Amino acid sequence: MISVAIVGASGYSGEELVRLLLSHPDAEITAVTSRQYAGQPLGRVFPKFSNHPRAASLTFTEPDPAGIARVAKIVFLALPHGVAAEMAVPLLKLGCRIIDLSADFRLRSGAVYKDFYAHDHPAPDLLKQAVYGLPEVYRTQIKNASLVASPGCYPTSVLLPTVPLLKAGLVKSTGIIADSLSGVSGAGRKAEVDYLFVECNESVRPYGVPKHRHLSEIEQELSIAAGESVTIQFIPHLIPINRGILTTLYLAPTNHFADEKAMAELSGKIADAYNRAYGKEPFVRLLPGNALPDTKNVSGTNVIEIAWRLDPRTGRLIVMSAEDNLVKGASGQAVQSFNVMCGFAETAGLQ
């Protein structure tokens, strides 16, 4: 059993970490922190955990690095950006390994961070050692990392469907469009009028147009995959579901497919690229036949669904993905990295 702490355990992704790690066969939660709820038993703040045998002894504490380092080997940070780095610095010095769910260590460049997050990076020296926590792409690096930057929810939904195609040279690195739809939990447990039930129910709306913060990490990772600088169009929308992200990607194949034969050939190559990349991945579901992604089929799970269609009318490749923004898009993926870091079965606690 590895001892773990969850810092910022009262937000939606923190709560989801608690849910997953309480049932993890090889992890033992030894600390849950929350400034707001410090001193209160976990089961009183979240009644749904109160029946869990392992939850009985857990009480929210203030986020004190020394205290955390005393009881936990691996620390999950579920904090706002900027704040996460302030915790990571002392915890790393105290010998903890960190899985950070914020955006603080996802970018390799402090300058890009400042451009997108509007303040200087709080710990630029750590950017080099941080590993981007997308196990399907960086499994080897995650294994020995002391600081894992777990990807954002939108980036996961864009990167997993796109990276294999770029790596295989099957689609152009220019002109990529990602149109994403997110459930409201993506906005966090924040008391703001915009996210009240009445304001979201029977409502759909784009936001963050045209420069959303997640663009920075999406473009960084697509550029690495493509081997050249990639700029994409990314438009997020808020839709009235609790959990889930559905992303539709508009891509241009590098080869035209003017006739049926060319189309069949290209289809074969795309299928191959996906099968090579994900055929043995436990959390990527390549949809067969007529099936298309649906967030309800991944809700509560660490699975991302991917389907694709070539459109002979427009010459485009349409790729669609569905994930649970709080699981594969956040806390489940963080636990997956945790499993990799500890040498556990990658599906431990996630099935």
Added chain:
Amino acid sequence: MISVAIVGASGYSGEELVRLLLSHPDAEITAVTSRQYAGQPLGRVFPKFSNHPRAASLTFTEPDPAGIARVAKIVFLALPHGVAAEMAVPLLKLGCRIIDLSADFRLRSGAVYKDFYAHDHPAPDLLKQAVYGLPEVYRTQIKNASLVASPGCYPTSVLLPTVPLLKAGLVKSTGIIADSLSGVSGAGRKAEVDYLFVECNESVRPYGVPKHRHLSEIEQELSIAAGESVTIQFIPHLIPINRGILTTLYLAPTNHFADEKAMAELSGKIADAYNRAYGKEPFVRLLPGNALPDTKNVSGTNVIEIAWRLDPRTGRLIVMSAEDNLVKGASGQAVQSFNVMCGFAETAGLQ
């Protein structure tokens, strides 16, 4: 008072026509038909209408052209495609003017109809005389039309934001992408498992990928606006709201905007094009400032909201629209055409 009949009054768009026309100052509903409910009072099938003073005398009847023509000057057809044409032919012969909400008369070409709807057109001779019922574009032609083909819900959400830009030559006619999100009423009042509450709630899913039927009329009308053949990418998604369509359009300006000055100039031209087209239109809301479309702000109304943003990172123009699929996307637009046909104030019964 003009006497009107609603044929197929028990589906969602038929029901919405009843709602709008019951309160119309210059229309009198004299017949509502429904094979399923023939013989039953309107107020018993739809209790919400039972308190309306004008509804008391209305009883569903079988859809008999001769009977309808005897009591109604203008007939709204809210029927499935194929069936609508079968009613339109005799009603036109009997002297009625028709506003058809189906797809039967929206296309100028019977061949395109067959390609997209998979059967021969049931009344190809009428295609020439039919007018596409988008008042903001075809107001003059609607005025004297005997057969108005009211546009589809998706087409309305795509055409109104795009047509002025194409006409002004501000965006390229190639590479257009329309990503649309529709509420479940768009599927009609059909008893199918896919549209059950449990299957739609907490679910988002693309469908009809990549060749949805509405493409045919969208491309026809965009081609007319552009003066050349236009092929677009259109991907619809089903989201858990009752009413509303949100469409995000990805467009390429004909001129680059490499610096701020060029961007400001292009912005001015786009604003001008929209203001010229819609500045005096009562049902098009060009959103100012930071506002973005939201379906909840148009729900139950005949208004379409439009906002746009230039993205200097990608060189693209993003245009977003929101409408109520049952009102501006169907029955409200049909009533708007009715007002034009009758010389009434175009907002009569729609405010």
Added chain:
Amino acid sequence: MISVAIVGASGYSGEELVRLLLSHPDAEITAVTSRQYAGQPLGRVFPKFSNHPRAASLTFTEPDPAGIARVAKIVFLALPHGVAAEMAVPLLKLGCRIIDLSADFRLRSGAVYKDFYAHDHPAPDLLKQAVYGLPEVYRTQIKNASLVASPGCYPTSVLLPTVPLLKAGLVKSTGIIADSLSGVSGAGRKAEVDYLFVECNESVRPYGVPKHRHLSEIEQELSIAAGESVTIQFIPHLIPINRGILTTLYLAPTNHFADEKAMAELSGKIADAYNRAYGKEPFVRLLPGNALPDTKNVSGTNVIEIAWRLDPRTGRLIVMSAEDNLVKGASGQAVQSFNVMCGFAETAGLQ
């Protein structure tokens, strides 16, 4: 045209008053106030009103009694309890007639107010002159009232179904139970975590058990109807809809109905009592046949639906009602009182 002001126009019931009064044939909104939005045009804060011809000239102002009294004859107060009374006192002195949507003037007794609202009544002298604004019960008194206390949403849903039965002596005044389900707009446009989309969606929960504030006015009015002191059981629940209250009432008929004949006789008397009370009321829908109330059939309207069933197994009478909490439960009912006060058709602006 009567000039009206809406004080507190940015909450849900204030916004609904704006919607209804903008389209009212005999009212002209001359002032809308909101501390939060003072100085901003109405159409910018609520884009959905921006297309309305009458809304163009309206800008939110600070709630200044003298300024309001200068431009408005009748003032709607859509403010929290306690605050409403502070506005009512000066406005009445300045000669305005008031329709107050808060709880401040609904109770005849300052002591009961203090018991339920936990502070001294801010203007006890006005309690005597205030009229409870339930037009179906107090139409005559509303006509000449200078201060109308518009009923709460839950009380309306309980009182309209119950009062005629108590007045007719058909049900016992003891043992009454009202089980109510309310949409989330009933909680107001307040930025609280409990009312976030994610906290309300896929959630149902009782609250305010067992002593909700609305009990005070419900029991006051039931006691008047019964001619004796009435204490009831009232349990509200929060359900994930925007608008609507569904109330189920458990009542004991004064006469047993041991056999079919007695049951038929009692049924006749109940039907008679309802028909006498509401047969000609434009906003009460007595459901015939097998129909049961459904909030979706009253959403956006000023109608309350009522149905009832005798249960020979238990000897009870079950009465069910459905209303839109923001219309018949708040702003629509206030406009109905306004119509009565001004001698307009009671349905003006409400159909």
Added chain:
Amino acid sequence: MISVAIVGASGYSGEELVRLLLSHPDAEITAVTSRQYAGQPLGRVFPKFSNHPRAASLTFTEPDPAGIARVAKIVFLALPHGVAAEMAVPLLKLGCRIIDLSADFRLRSGAVYKDFYAHDHPAPDLLKQAVYGLPEVYRTQIKNASLVASPGCYPTSVLLPTVPLLKAGLVKSTGIIADSLSGVSGAGRKAEVDYLFVECNESVRPYGVPKHRHLSEIEQELSIAAGESVTIQFIPHLIPINRGILTTLYLAPTNHFADEKAMAELSGKIADAYNRAYGKEPFVRLLPGNALPDTKNVSGTNVIEIAWRLDPRTGRLIVMSAEDNLVKGASGQAVQSFNVMCGFAETAGLQ
């Protein structure tokens, strides 16, 4: 590993059985039947199961008793009433143990069955041997049962909160009222207009008033607990959530509590009764402090939440419960009985 079959695996409770039993440590699903999907792989019909290692080999078959008995020791029947009995008879003869989720074997009396289900009982001889599968009440009997009749969703939500109070003589057996709110999955995966998304969203409605079928088993079990014949009032409502039942019970304590001392004493007795009954039950959560039940806190779990309040104003005891209708109200409870029958930990596969 015990081999199990799920007959009727394509409805909501069948699908939920698949979900729970796929992850059960001691069960192996060897057959899933569905007339509609016979011949199709499980993972194609339900993509969400396709990644599960144990699901790969499962294909829907026709419901053939001999074939099922060959591969399964315990058979779960998730079929409509009437049909379930037809399968149970041959399967029992073939030596299988049965857990039936339908209503067919819940009643001890064939006459009551006919009164509520409107047809003769299809296998009256089996009624005597069937055990009502509420483990918290009938654990001993379930252990050796060959035919377990798993309780209905509403009955579970009523019985667990009420039985301990009746057994302890703390509440009267007369005048009990149960007001219940159910999510739409309770209606089953049936293609009916009433359960379409658009008909349920933004809608709340009572139904089955006043004589719902579940009354029969509720009253049977309450009568056993009370030691005398009990008739109750039960009114169900449909609310727009996928999963969950919230039941509010109105009960009359046998002793009055006129003063604070009597109230404290009665409170102590009620708390004692619940603690004795459920203090060690893994799936009953007695809510402490100010907490009230909320369906979102039990969604997806086998837990029922219970809270209660004495109301000194009315002399009543209000008890509220929340459960997931598909888990504790159906499939989870069935698996709980399965665990009891097999001598497994009762929480196996349910945490």
